[in-house]
Amino acid sequence: MTTIDRAQHDKLANAIRGLAMDGVEKAKSGHPGLPMGAADIATVLFTRVMKYDAADPRWPDRDRFVLSAGHGSMLLYALLYLTGSPGMALDDLKAFRQLESKTPGHPENFMTAGVETTTGPLGQGLATAVGMAMAERMLAAEFGKKVVDHHTYVLASDGDLMEGISQEAIALAGHQKLNKLIVLWDDNGISIDGPLSITDNVDQVARFKACGWRSERVDGHDPEAIEAAIRRAQKSNKPTMIACKTVIGFGAPKKAGTSKAHGEPLGAEELAAAKQKLGITGGAFEVAAEVLKAWRGFGAAGAASHKDWNERFATLSERKRGEFDRRLAHAVPAKLDKAILAHKKALIAAPQAVATRKASELALEAITAVMPELVMGSADLTPSNNTRTKAAEDFTPKTPKGRYVRYGIREHGMAAAMNGITLHGGFRTGGGTFLVFADYARPSMRLAALMGLPVVYVMTHDSIGLGEDGPTHQPVEQVASLRAMPNMRVFRPADTIETAEAWQAALERTDGPTVLALSRQNLPQLRTDASARNRSAAGAYELLAAEGGKAQVTLFASGSEVELAVAARKLLAEKGVRARVVSVPSLELFLQQDEATQAAVIGSAPVKVAVEAGVRFGWDAVIGHDGAFVGMHSFGASGPYKDVYKHFGITAEAIADAAMKKHNA
């Protein structure tokens, strides 16, 4: 145990409180309540428990600290400053919540070194941490405990535990026995609407136990008790939740313990009174020299441990070190390109008329052979999503080298865990569900897009083409709604070749996530070229030119409807109308090409028809308000898929008719 006495602890913790109050006050907005209430917990973590070297927030073997309660961002910024993180100066604290500062309203890992993940939307940090702890175990199993052996600590609020995603996360963590995951719950009994008792009476300690966790209660203002509980947690073979009873806004004479302390500045008077009560002297943002010195000492204490680690790391073989570095950097293996090209050539040699979900499985067989870092999984739809290759082994407590995660029926928890696996480093990851259930995972997918994490979503059953399961399972607007999300890339490939190219583009991308929208139903192989060039990577390309003269009609289509467009082109030819077919595997990627490229692909045929078994929303950018659209205008219906396509008028005949109508107009 520590040698820090209570008086010293209080000074250290109160430094956090003082800076948090000042930061919020200066910004005229923010959340002082959590940093003040949880300062003792954070102080214990950063002065007694955690392995970190403040000088190098990227040290791979550092303990991770996730502030799931992201609104308490001043807690994290104060810690970074106090421990001496190179990227956080006092001026940064003074710029809290100002444009382009390192101290935005909620922690953003892409703005601030030392922030492990972007939090704010509640529940996400906790669920992301589950993925980090999984990655730690996987990486340790592969590279050895001498270079990978760290904990993941989470500070969670009431709101984190109320959000449904928390259940998916804790059930998954309990099942996986992630014993190096330790959650400290800031049990302050207050939310925005008032005392928690007006909305909740869950016994969280009992709930976590029911989910396979250790859990216990401590006084969140007693550093010895907190430390002792963490030491017990470190010895457990289960993940641990420590309920830390705290007072929100601890130290504020009038507002402490009320929702008034949660999300607004204390006001000058209350702030001054709080500082007096806490024994904080000096002006705004001032930390007593000896307190700052003490904090800096704790921040530097891990340097020795870091140095030891460097020495241990140096004992690894050169090959292993190179692989470790490559993996941590998310660099794509050199062999990937070749593997994809060989796979495409094999497909050209022996074409396959399979569903694109099956085409994805075929591509994965080629990819996983050269990409040992690829962790796949599914939210209990493995046989439907085709995400598991033949050689795959499940990731379980007994088989930590397994690269296949059985996420259970937890789409949201899966997406957040994938964020965590990626953020931790060492792995790329993809996970499967039905496309319609992207809706369940959307908040975590949005964070992947915001953070620029290159995760891959394998989303099968991508339209009414799934047939009998009906409108609850038939995505109609999901493709459009995902295209609308900044930095999210959606591919809806038309055949085996485009599917391989979509996988290639998804993996070569390292600055954001990709959705692969894949069919349940079989599709013909339309592509006959297997050049090294990834034609899908431009978002759209001419699949078939017009024959016998200048095109009169251009048919744009994606995924399973490209087959229909090709058939419609033939019908039009029979009527003497020349049509070309443009395959659009990624509409939004196409719209990001330069104007000349776009213009060349769109072409100058007077009639433009877009075909997609989804809503029109977004297609006007290609076909214009005057273009014809053959697709969905409502939710789908239950029935054999060919009947459903006919029912909604998405057929080669309907496409040809729509084109003829415009042609004759």
Added chain:
Amino acid sequence: MTTIDRAQHDKLANAIRGLAMDGVEKAKSGHPGLPMGAADIATVLFTRVMKYDAADPRWPDRDRFVLSAGHGSMLLYALLYLTGSPGMALDDLKAFRQLESKTPGHPENFMTAGVETTTGPLGQGLATAVGMAMAERMLAAEFGKKVVDHHTYVLASDGDLMEGISQEAIALAGHQKLNKLIVLWDDNGISIDGPLSITDNVDQVARFKACGWRSERVDGHDPEAIEAAIRRAQKSNKPTMIACKTVIGFGAPKKAGTSKAHGEPLGAEELAAAKQKLGITGGAFEVAAEVLKAWRGFGAAGAASHKDWNERFATLSERKRGEFDRRLAHAVPAKLDKAILAHKKALIAAPQAVATRKASELALEAITAVMPELVMGSADLTPSNNTRTKAAEDFTPKTPKGRYVRYGIREHGMAAAMNGITLHGGFRTGGGTFLVFADYARPSMRLAALMGLPVVYVMTHDSIGLGEDGPTHQPVEQVASLRAMPNMRVFRPADTIETAEAWQAALERTDGPTVLALSRQNLPQLRTDASARNRSAAGAYELLAAEGGKAQVTLFASGSEVELAVAARKLLAEKGVRARVVSVPSLELFLQQDEATQAAVIGSAPVKVAVEAGVRFGWDAVIGHDGAFVGMHSFGASGPYKDVYKHFGITAEAIADAAMKKHNA
């Protein structure tokens, strides 16, 4: 207790099993495992426990049965047929999963009388049932137990309990002590990927207890034990979860107890063997005459109770009966129109420059005064969403007449509960959160749109205009992604008047949900007319005509950016360019108007500029590929909102510049 002996019970239950097997076999797809496994539970409910009159599935005081495990739809269809529901004939069962049948793949309440809610996306049925139970209590408190006194029964699967929404739902139900909610968990230990043990080890009985429920375990194939547990549940002052241990595909000799029984036909051989084992004779879809007769007897047994209810209902005053009928029919009160008009006139007389979230509160004060059935609430953002009127009382176990629900930090659970409140009948409802967190609630919002439920989402903080909370809280793509959803209507009003009109349109709509996207920041009152006409209801209208000649530029804008468009119009006038301003409170509603109306509003000015602090996605339908768009092209940023607007180039000057550039091109 019952007088049905075990042999008779088995025959009744096996009739369900036989029909379920046959239905799936004929359709060549579907899920036989759940109906076979849960047939005993369902038989106990429909022969011994539930109050219903099969002849009238709309009887307001019936017990509700929610098949949360919607994939087991044949269970429900078999029950409707066996009990003699007028809308379910044997031919309907034979048309299982065929286009436009009453027996779609998953239960759809809009296709089939007797289906209480549309299920299939897991967790939704359970969470919807929570709302039904809330509505039952509210309605009983208002109209008396003699006309409103029924239970809500849920059959839930493993998947329902794994989904995060289940946690929000059960925590809410436990907190509200919804003792007339009884959940029967089909604890069969199997999911699609295999035995549940590969993904889950949650002790569900302990978990529910931790959330304030009664819970216990029974043998799910022992009718006496099931009935006794339900009787105990009926006497509890808490909601109850009964874990019924069952064998999936009960009766199938080879496949029972395995994931093979879950989601595909048994095959002719296994089916025949199962029927033999279960003692089911006759051909496909054949139910022995005496068994069908017995079932029909149970289906008709509730008629007496229904008749008694009619007599009790007749003793209510004429006014009360009329109000009850109006409320159950979701008919808007006659006074609403007048109240809105008076409110608009008052605003014209004394204009208010307030945030539209505040404008919404002002409108609600006027509306709730004439609409006693309006149940409002918020997911712990009451002071931010402005959803609570001055006179509102919280809905709690002690104040069941309260019309304000404190949902806690549970957006998804809130949206599902709102579906349930609406489906139950007797209430209209609206709930608040931040617009960005629509993502958390999306699966339930989609079901509202699919079912055509007229719920209202009050979604404030609708753009980068929320400022300091940063990109995790700033919606950028949410408006577009909601517009893309069929039957979802989105209003983004520009001022107090449009906000009142949006509320009016949302409430007058009875065939689907409406999102109100509302600003955090103050906005000027732009409208100066208070005619009875709801100008916002057409989706878009000319707010300001061009002055001094034909318009050279049309500026289209929504919400908080209309103010900027108005200012840009002035800047353009100073440069000698004539511009008109079209306010677009609902883009998708505008695009549903006839072509002539659209053309008139869009007008013929050569330059078109759209302005919205969101992504361009969708606007091309109005401005075309060549139009200029002033809005967001990425996620937002943390900072004071005026700085953020300037940073992203969304200003009156930028709008005028974009227009001038096109004008001069």
